[in-house]
Amino acid sequence: MKTPLAVEEGGTSRRTCVAAMVCAAIALTLLAACGSDSAAASGVQTCSASTTFPASALSTVTTDSGKLRVAIHSAPYQPLIAGLECLELVVTDSSTGSTVDGLTIAMTPWMPAMDHGASGTPQVTALGQGRYVFTNVSLFMAGEWELRTTLSEPSTGQAPEPEDSVEPTFNVD
Numbered sequence: 001m002k003t004p005l006a007v008e009e010g011g012t013s014r015r016t017c018v019a020a021m022v023c024a025a026i027a028l029t030l031l032a033a034c035g036s037d038s039a040a041a042s043g044v045q046t047c048s049a050s051t052t053f054p055a056s057a058l059s060t061v062t063t064d065s066g067k068l069r070v071a072i073h074s075a076p077y078q079p080l081i082a083g084l085e086c087l088e089l090v091v092t093d094s095s096t097g098s099t100v101d102g103l104t105i106a107m108t109p110w111m112p113a114m115d116h117g118a119s120g121t122p123q124v125t126a127l128g129q130g131r132y133v134f135t136n137v138s139l140f141m142a143g144e145w146e147l148r149t150t151l152s153e154p155s156t157g158q159a160p161e162p163e164d165s166v167e168p169t170f171n172v173d
């Protein structure tokens with residue numbers, strides 16, 4: 001089940017690729033140009049796990065099970081623009097409001113209109129107090145992206161880990 005949510009309304013300038021082949025070419029170009037300090041050299045803002053995120057959330061969504069609330073904050077740009085972004089997820093229990101730590105969280109950014117993912121793998125750092133920061137979220141082109149996210153509770157022995165998910169959608173300018 002996809003979670004409907006308010007998508008940033010200012011996305012009228014979003015561009016779309018004419019074909020998936022164009023996207024693939026862009027992705028390969030970005031991968032090739034992924035020098036260690038190219039972003040700093042060009043003056044592009046960067047982010048890390050220690051970045052201070054905006055206090056107000058870009059969006060807050062409820063997981064498919066209804067058990068968890070996930071507030072999503074982004075940096076260096078909120079709303080999102082194409083390029084390397086970091087995302088802070090603040091996870092709380094829907095019924096109690098308490099923050100939830102100890103989850104195993106994975107994120108796969110996906111561009112549904114063109115059936116491709118990001119040009120890198122997001123890396124997660126758990127900071128406590130329900131905060132999980134993803135770095136290297138490479139939303140390399142403008143358009144609509146899904147953040148396909150799974151959240152697993154710690155294993156309790158023989159039973160499979162209960163897995164929850166949420167797929168918020170954002171327009172990237």
Ligand SMILES: [Cu+2]
Nearest residue numbers: 023111114141
């Ligand atoms: Cu694309």
